[in-house]
Amino acid sequence: MDQLSPDNVSEFSTVNRKNLDELVSLVEELVINKVKIEKMKNEFSNSTQAKILDQELRIISEIQESIKKVRLIKIKTISKALSDLVDQYSKDYCIHTQFLFNGQETQIENSLISYIHNLLAYFIKDIFEKEFVISDQALSQISISAQSDGKDLTTIIESNGKGFDAEKICNVLNKKDIDLLSFSEDEVRKFISLTSSSDNIDYLLKLRQDLLHLGGSLKFESELNTFRRITIVIPMSSSIMQGLLVTIGNQVYAIPLEFIETILDKKSVKIKKSHRSQMILHMEHVIRLINVSDLLQVETSEEPSCILIVNSNNSRAALLVDSLLDQTDMVIKNKPPIIKDVNEIKGTTILGDGLVTLVLDIPSILKEI
Amino acid sequence: MQVLTFFLGPERFAIDIKLVDTLENKMPITPVPKSKTYITGLISHRGDVIPVINTCLILSEDSIDNLLEKLIIINLESGKIALAVSGIDDVLDIEEENIETVNLNEDMSVVNIDTHIIPLLTYKQLKKI
Structure with missing residues (x-):
């Protein structure tokens, strides 16, 4: 019998998803404590104690980085299911189909995998129902490709078939391009009716809504x-991220750092x-200024002093906030169901002082203004 | 059954003890802009984020100032909530026959404790939140 050499031992081991989630939430608590430790460290005059705390902080940061990698999963996990789906539809519709799936080694966060599967499965079904209708077509093709630049996951699903005249549709809808996330719900319905590209529009709207919360885009x-x-x-955001703490109407809010382009002093900016x-x-661009206290309908006693230029999905705005406090690591928890209708809030985070801090949903704010 | 009695201002109310998770002293609350009027805000409780409910408003009582003295943490299917009350009174054993359902606008129950009629907050009312 051949001896097992390191080469033929699999590089992966199986981990129970529940155990992994528990581990992740423990690390999340560690990150919350990290902020407390950082505060404590500054209070110590004794250098030995400060050194030990410094070491602890470094270890927590390293665990935080490692856990991010542990949560990643290869997109090939769903390729078999999608390929089976294509085979099944090929049989059902009697269409010989070539299916290609590139970039299967691309890694994405565990929590996104079922969402991506549902989205791709929806479009595969849609292709068989609406795209492959030309009978004399030589060979029907569906190709999926996935790639990640570490910040965003880009998945492309392409098919040959009926298609539509994109330029004409853009003119009718008065749009530069067709990104369903920049459309209103009515515009999406109109687009679907013009291209007759889907029967299950409510499901598409649900998937679109989820993508909107994630801050992505969906281009045709x-x-x-x-x-x-x-x-x-x-976007490949994790529940552990960096945030900027700001005050708005005498209350502290957190804004994920990934959406912030620039911070400006209000005094240095001319407002028209x-x-x-x-x-x-700003930088030869005209940007709409939003007073966040007005948007949240909260009263403020302070004169707003800072402007944050935020950007998501190529949509930009300047947010006027009362003041800036700090930059911090934060763990975003989902908002309780009872406040799920407050679109401006993405979730909550517990900071070192133990207080619940609300995290602003920048993609959603940019969409609504 | 056992009920926990609590105060909203001078008025006494009761709740089935089985619904109660823990009792907490008042703590800092984070208000949530644009949320429903009966939501006072959010608290952090043992790692969870829990909404605090203005109990007066769900019992159709006038809101009172010193409401936030104590918090009754309740377990619901949708998650935990905290009822803001002005004081905790007692835990009492009551006979089922002393509970009467009054059909007003909502499914309101009352308990008769030593000839005092006390409104009983039920699961049905809480589930509506």
Whole structure:
């Protein structure tokens, strides 16, 4: 019998998902404590104690980084299920189909895998029902490709078939391109009716809503009777992230750092009024200025002093906040179901002082303004 | 059955002890803008984030100032909630026959304790939150 050499031992071991989730939540608590330890460290005059705490902080940071990697899963986990789905539909619709899946080694966060599977399964079904209708087509093709740049996961699902005249549709809808996330719900319905590309519109709207919360994009490109390409971009955010703490209306809020482009002093910026809204000029761009206390309908006694330029999915705004406090590691918890209708809030985080801090949902705010 | 009696201002109310998880002293609350009026805010409780409910408003009573003295943490299917009350009174054993259901606008029950009629907060009312 061959001896097991390191090469033929699998590089993976199986871990129970529940155990992994428990481990992750323990690390999340550790991160909450990290903020407390950082505060404590500054109070110690004794250098030995400060050194020990420094070491603890470094270890926590390393565990935090490792756990991020542990949570990653290869996208090939879902390739078998999708390929089986294509085989099944090929049989059902009697269409010989070539299925390609590139970039299966791409890694994404565990929690996103079932969402991506549902999204791709939806479009595969849609392709068989609506795209592959030309009978004299030589070979029906569906290709999926996935790639990640560490920040965003880009998945493209392309098919040859009926397609639509994208330029004409853009003109009718008065849009530059077709990104369902930049459309209103009515516009999505209109787009679907114009291209007759889906029967199950409510399910598509649900998937779109979820993608909206994740801050992604869903773009359609097509040429009539040639091809249709759908590009899905999902930000790879983790529940542990960096946030900027700001005060708005005498209360502290957190803003995920990934959405912040620049921070400006209000005094250094010229604010112009136009059409009942306020604008600023920044790097030769005109950006709409939003007073966050007005948006949240909270009263403030302080004069707002800071402007944050935020960006998500190429949509930009300048947010006016009362003041800046600190930058911190934070663990975002889902908002309790009872406040799920408050779209401006993404979730909550517990900071070192034990207080619940609300995390602003920047993609959702940019969408609503 | 056992009930926990509590105060909202001078008025006494009761709740089935089986619904109660823990009792807590008042603690800092984070208000949530644009949320429903009966939500006072959020607290952190043993690692969980729990909404605090203005108990007066769900019992259709006038809101009172010193409401936030004590918190009764309740276990519901949808998660935990904290009822803000002005004081905790006692835990009492009551006979089932002393509970009467009054059909007003909602499914309101009352208990008769030593000839005092006390409204009983039921699971049905809490589930509506």
